[in-house]
């Protein structure tokens with residue numbers, strides 16, 4: 620192998636990008652070239668291995684449909700979705716005790732099962748339309764970074780059934796909108812709704828990403844969680860989850876999306892008057908937590924256009 624050639628080709632490809640009008644595109648493509656070439660120099664794939672890699676990426680593209688995004692799933696299981704999400708998120712590290720400001724709620728992956736239109740529901744509604752799981756109440760407040768409540772904040776919520784499937788995965792079994800709700804916080808920024816305690820579930824494994832997990836002896840499970848997108852005027856929205864404390868797979872999420880600050884107790888509660896207030900049978904499980912948003916002009920907020 621000529622070291623001189625393998626270095627020169629990288630410089631030649633990077634130089635070929637000099638005419639790229641968009642400077643950010645030029646930067647991204649040049650860095651991609653350098654990193655990919657370094658990867659090839661380091662690992663020296665055989666021609667057969669490279670062909671296998673191309674076949675894998677081809678199959679990944681071919682597995683994509685209107686309702687399935689295998690490339691996003693690949694990015695998820697390689698930890699790239701979480702890296703991009705975290706680099707772009709507008710939150711203070713809640714474990715950093717040197718920061719007096721209450722930390723904004725940390726973000727995590729969106730995942731492929733978000734529907735842009737969750738059904739609008741009244742506060743207190745039950746998003747578990749099929750039953751069968753362990754009933755629970757989720758309650759808390761939406762707050763600004765300085766602790767001010769955010770009345771009218773929107774909470775888009777979605778979760779898998781107690782059996783571990785989203786409604787869109789089982790259109791013949793679950794009614795559309797099961798496990799989903801779009802809630803508006805009350806005049807004091809409070810929210811509450813009923814659901815069932817979610818279960819851990821496997822990400823889809825019937826495509827190339829499943830082959831990758833099997834080849835690497837990795838399990839496909841995500842720990843039990845409920846998804847949220849929370850937004851309020853003048854604030855940066857957050858895409859996040861709450862994870863059920865004690866759930867299996869909290870320390871080995873298939874998509875590396877667990878952040879410690881997002882793990883919440885679903886406390887066994889035996890309180891008939893509270894149960895009556897929430898319209899739920901006693902006893903029940905109860906997760907209480909606040910969601911904190913930064914103001915859009917807070918320092919450190921990244922401009923999505925990169926300006």
Ligand code: BEZ
Nearest residue numbers: 695728730731732822874
């Ligand atoms: C989810 O939690 O819905 C999810 C996230 C990433 C990949 C697959 C599923």
Ligand code: FE
Nearest residue numbers: 730779844846
């Ligand atoms: Fe999920």
